[in-house]
Amino acid sequence: MAQTQQAQRRTELAGFLRSRRARIAPQDVGMPPGFRRRTPGLRREEVAQLAGVGVTWYTWLEQGRPINASVQVLDAVARVLQLDVTEREHLYRLAGIPFVREPVSDLEVVGEEVLGILEALNPLPAAVHNARYDVQASNETYRVLWPMTSVVDRHDRNVLYKLFTVPGCCSTFVNSAEELPWMVARLRHSYGNHVGEPAWESFVARLIEESPAFAQLWASGDVAAPGKRVKVFRHHSVGTINLTSSSLSIDGMADHRVVIYTPVAEADAARIERLRAIVDPLIGCPVHGRPLSSVLAEREAAAKHGTADRTAAARD
Structure with missing residues (x-):
């Protein structure tokens, strides 16, 4: 049962990341729009580049593969995908990492x-x-x-x-x-x-x-x-x-x-x-x-x- 729940969570995590990526246009993060983009939003390699993580690692994460994600890496991905606090908490739970809701300042x-x-x-x-x-x-x-x-x-x-x-x-x-x-x-x-x-x-x-x-x-x-x-x-x-x-x-x-x-x-x-x-x-x-x-x-x-x-x- 536990393995089934983990697999379901990874599937949900994969879909959530894809949906967040699709809503961010390249110009939203200071990148040129480019031409002949087959899908809306950012490409996987663009998210990986902006977050400072490996393209293969991020691809596996978005494919729902059983890999480990650290707090620092998830923070970087959340920043690139412009997640709000509720979305960030959802991301952490799907990744199986405890989430501590900290006060966020206007400056941040x-x-x-x-x-x-x-x-x-x-x-x-x-x-x-x-x-x-x-x-x-x-x-x-x-x-x-x-x-x-x-x-x-x-x-x-x-x-x-x-x-x-x-x-x-x-x-x-x-x-x-x-x-x-x-x-x-x-x-x-x-x-x-x-x-x-x-x-x-x-x-x-x-x-x-x-x-x-x-x-x-x-x-x-x-x-x-x-x-x-x-x-x-x-x-x-x-x-x-x-x-x-x-x-x-x-x-x-x-x-x-x-x-x-x-x-x-x-x-x-x-x-x-x-x-x-x-x-x-x-x-x-x-x-x-x-x-x-x-x-x-x-x-x-x-x-x-x-x-x-x-x-x-x-x-x-």
Whole structure:
């Protein structure tokens, strides 16, 4: 039975690696597109070259042969294939190697250059989203406007998840009735390129389970193309802010984009500046909200408690 399970895992590993390789275009990793490519994405030898491993070894890995893979080698392959944390964990499990989920910084995810661009865009709110609406990095103004995608753990920093699960009274999204259907349609359009991928399937399943509104929109099957949108937000401290969202692709980061929010009018820009000037803004609605300092203090205390628990467990 154990040998059968190992064989099944190797078969799944082979298919997973091939599917990840197929989604990475040569230009995504700084390579020329070339001509007469018979298959989409990178070639095996290109992955091996970029990861610094032997072509034969990587070919055997992708063929599901019973070979050993070290943590360092899998890390290199995961980097080339641009795997997110969930996908990386899946890769490790299929390879039979323990996976430790470590905190990942914005710098490690998007790089110093992209972080510099985000900060240079202040006071315009700007962030890096992937195709699932995960917030991979953001600038100061974005975090002031939408703190609930920055004061939570990285795996919870998702725009759609927050919009569909935060109570309506605490949501700042005014024109959600217009924009949420479009955002879900955009998600489904991107999902077409990722059907069957564990990270995508678990994300969609989680939203369907936790949000009947999302489940209904998802069931409609609507798809939509990207485009410039006007989004309206209301913060109890400053009033309504109208923003036009535009997105730009990022070289070397497939399925990622910089999303920039531009004030529609001077009054909107002024309200952003007033919001930026508040030292300790309220998170949530006036009834259920708490000052940002309280939220951050609770997070820090929880993190310390978790560290203490892990230390005690290690001693035991």
